[in-house]
Each structure stands twice: as structure tokens, then as C-alpha cells.
Amino acid sequence: xxxxxxxxxxxxxxxxxxxxxxxxxxxxxxxxxxxxxxxxxxxxxxxxxxxxxxxxxxxxxxxxxxxxxxxxxxxxxxxxxxxxxxxxxxxxxxxxxxxxxxxxxxxxxxxxxxxxxxxxxxxxxxxxxxxxxxxxxxxxxxxxxxxxxxxxxxxxxxxxxxxxxxxxxxxxxxxxxxxxxxxxxxxxxxxxxxxxxxxxxxxxxxxxxxxxxxxxxxxxxxxxxxxxxxxxxxxxxxxxxxxxxxxxxxxxxxxxxxxxxxxxxxxxxxxxxxxxxxxxxxxxxxxxxxxxxxxxxxxxxxxxxxxxxxxxxxxxxxxxxxxxxxxxxxxxxxxxxxxxxxxxxxxxxxxxxxxxxxxxxxxxxxx
Numbered sequence: 430x431x432x433x434x435x436x437x438x439x440x441x442x443x444x445x446x447x448x449x450x451x452x453x454x455x456x457x458x459x460x461x462x463x464x465x466x467x468x469x470x471x472x473x474x475x476x477x478x479x480x481x482x483x484x485x486x487x488x489x490x491x492x493x494x495x496x497x498x499x500x501x502x503x504x505x506x507x508x509x510x511x512x513x514x515x516x517x518x519x520x521x522x523x524x525x526x527x528x529x530x531x532x533x534x535x536x537x538x539x540x541x542x543x544x545x546x547x548x549x550x551x552x553x554x555x556x557x558x559x560x561x562x563x564x565x566x567x568x569x570x571x572x573x574x575x576x577x578x579x580x581x582x583x584x585x586x587x588x589x590x591x592x593x594x595x596x597x598x599x600x601x602x603x604x605x606x607x608x609x610x611x612x613x614x615x616x617x618x619x620x621x622x623x624x625x626x627x628x629x630x631x632x633x634x635x636x637x638x639x640x641x642x643x644x645x646x647x648x649x650x651x652x653x654x655x656x657x658x659x660x661x662x663x664x665x666x667x668x669x670x671x672x673x674x675x676x677x678x679x680x681x682x683x684x685x686x687x688x689x690x691x692x693x694x695x696x697x698x699x700x701x702x703x704x705x706x707x708x709x710x711x712x713x714x715x716x717x718x719x720x721x722x723x724x725x726x727x728x729x730x731x732x733x734x735x736x737x738x739x740x741x742x743x744x745x746x747x748x749x750x751x752x753x754x755x756x757x758x759x760x761x762x763x764x765x766x767x768x769x770x771x772x773x774x775x776x777x778x779x780x781x782x783x784x785x786x787x788x789x790x791x792x793x794x795x796x
Contacts (some may be wrong), residue, residue, distance in 0.1 A: 494757035497786035517649035549587040599647040603632040614704035664701025751781040
């Protein structure tokens with residue numbers, strides 16, 4: 430077996446032969462191709478870096494100098510005013526003397542026939558100390574304080590209870606100030622007329638009301654008026670506007686259009702009296718008599734730039750522009766300023782305006 434196996438092994442070994450190789454030959458063509466590839470890759474990286482550098486540099490420069498395009502827009506002049514609100518108001522007086530037991534929700538719009546209040550009619554007369562109010566006119570405190578401690582009405586002897594219903598649709602209000610009959614223009618005479626207005630009071634539940642006293646009112650929420658008195662300047666200019674926008678202190682953020690209803694220019698007293706008609710309901714307007722507002726008027730259209738971009742150079746107002754990568758001084762005429770904006774003449778829309786003009790000089794290259 431040994432010999433037999435040995436022969437097999439020998440024969441198997443004789444089947445293979447080892448030849449000496451020549452190795453991998455140098456290939457100049459492949460070297461050239463690789464060189465070209467890496468050169469092109471390097472050039473691409475250089476281009477990308479340069480483009481990114483210029484782009485980022487331009488972005489940083491624009492951010493640092495606050496470069497913004499001049500825009501076509503609208504500016505309104507603004508005047509802070511205070512005035513008097515008048516409305517169409519129907520007052521309902523208490524038909525009897527008694528205690529206000531129930532009141533409907535104030536501020537809601539009520540239809541005709543809606544139950545508004547319920548009064549408990551007293552079987553016995555009021556105590557003398559509660560029956561002293563003069564009913565000849567409104568004195569600012571039409572309702573007496575609660576004579577029943579702890580709001581306990583269980584022991585009160587009422588002859589009957591009377592329900593008051595609405596005879597007119599509108600907003601329900603319990604605030605009474607004696608000016609309910611002033612529907613339309615109204616200007617109390619003299620300076621500081623706001624201080625001459627009577628103080629109002631609101632009807633409250635579980636209070637005593639006397640027969641003939643104002644109990645509540647129904648307010649027309651479709652039309653109301655805002656009356657103001659201004660000096661001749663800017664009163665004359667504002668009076669020339671047929672409509673303005675108002676933003677009231679009791680409804681901040683809500684701009685409402687107001688049509689000029691009446692204007693009176695009094696040269697002797699150096700004042701202009703204006704009444705505006707407003708046909709839009711604002712929350713809470715039915716209980717406001719005195720009001721402050723921002724009056725926006727004289728809408729102007731033009732080119733708007735940041736106000737801080739405008740500066741004087743040799744006593745000439747102007748702005749710095751980025752024109753083709755170079756800082757150029759452009760003289761302007763300022764038509765209006767408002768809330769950090771300036772409307773100017775002399776700058777074309779979309780011009781690149783440099784807000785931080787103090788960081789550059791005329792003629793300076795930006796690229």
C-alpha cells in the first residue's frame with residue numbers, strides 16, 4: 430500500500446509546475462488617467478470652496494450691514510386722540526320700586542320679547558334712609574345699596590314680582606351714565622371736556638331700584654359715533670380725509686374704518702370738532718363712553734426704507750446703496766416717517782439699501 434500510495438502521491442505532484450513570473454508591468458496610460466481625475470477633483474473642490482466663501486461672505490456682509498431691498502409700500506400718519514362715544518340707546522326705567530332679583534346676561538344681543546330683568550315689588554315702603562334720592566334727574570348712583578345683608582331675600586315680603594321684557598332688539602347693557610340721549614355728534618364745551626362727563630353706574634342684582642329710575646338700556650350695535658376735538662393742526666388735515674382708521678384702547682389690535690360724519694372748524698377757538706360714524710361692533714363698546722384711540726390717516730404710497738438708513742452727508746439727507754458691489758451715496762427726500770420706516774423719494778424700488786451706514790464709506794468695494 431505504501432508503494433501504491435506513494436506512486437499516487439508522486440503522480441499527483443507531477444501534475445503541477447511552478448513558472449517564474451514577470452510581475453505587473455508599468456502602465457503610463459492608467460497613470461495619466463488617474464492624474465487627470467485627481468486634478469479635476471481638486472479643481473472642483475477649489476471652485477466649491479470659492480463659491481461657498483463668496484456666498485457665505487456675501488451673506489455675512491449683508492447681515493452685518495443689514496442690507497435690505499427698498500420696497501414699494503404704504504404708510505399712514507398717526508395721531509393719538511381721545512374722544513366721546515355716542516350711540517343709539519333706548520333706556521328702560523323701572524316701572525315700580527323694588528328689589529332687582531334677576532338680570533339677563535349683559536353684552537348679549539337680545540330679541541324683542543326677551544326677559545331682561547325681574548323685580549320684586551316691596552309690600553311696604555322703603556325705609557326713610559333709602560328713600561332720599563331725587564328722581565328729577567340722573568345723579569350717577571341710581572341704585573341704592575343692598576338693604577338685605579348676605580343677599581338673603583327669603584324673609585323679604587314682596588307683594589309680587591314683575592318681569593321686564595325687551596321691546597327692541599339690540600345689545601343689553603346695565604351701564605347708565607345719563608348720556609343715553611346723545612345719539613350722534615356731541616362735543617361738551619370747553620377744554621378738558623372728558624373731565625366734565627358724569628360718572629356712570631351699573632344696575633346690579635339684589636339692589637333696590639326706585640320707580641322711574643333707569644334700569645337698563647338696549648344699544649344699537651350697528652351704528653355708533655366717535656367724537657373728538659383737535660387743535661387746528663393737525664385737525665385741518667385730518668378733517669380733509671373722508672375716512673380714517675381707528676384703533677381703540679379698549680380693543681387693541683383691531684383696526685376699524687370710520688367715515689367722517691360731521692366736521693366743524695372753529696378758528697376763533699383754534700379747534701376742529703370731528704364726528705366719525707362706525708358701522709362695526711367692537712367687544713365692550715356698549716359700555717365705553719370715554720375712549721383713547723390711534724387715528725390713522727393720509728395713506729401715502731411710495732418707496733420705503735429703514736428709517737435708520739437715512740442720514741445727512743454734508744447737510745444732504747440720503748442713503749448708502751450697494752450698487753454692483755460698491756457703496757454709493759444716494760440723496761433722498763423724506764416724505765414720511767413712522768415706526769422705524771421712512772418713505773423716501775430718490776430711490777428706485779428693489780435698490781439694495783445699507784442700513785448700517787456707519788460701517789462703510791462712500792466708494793468702498795464690498796466684494
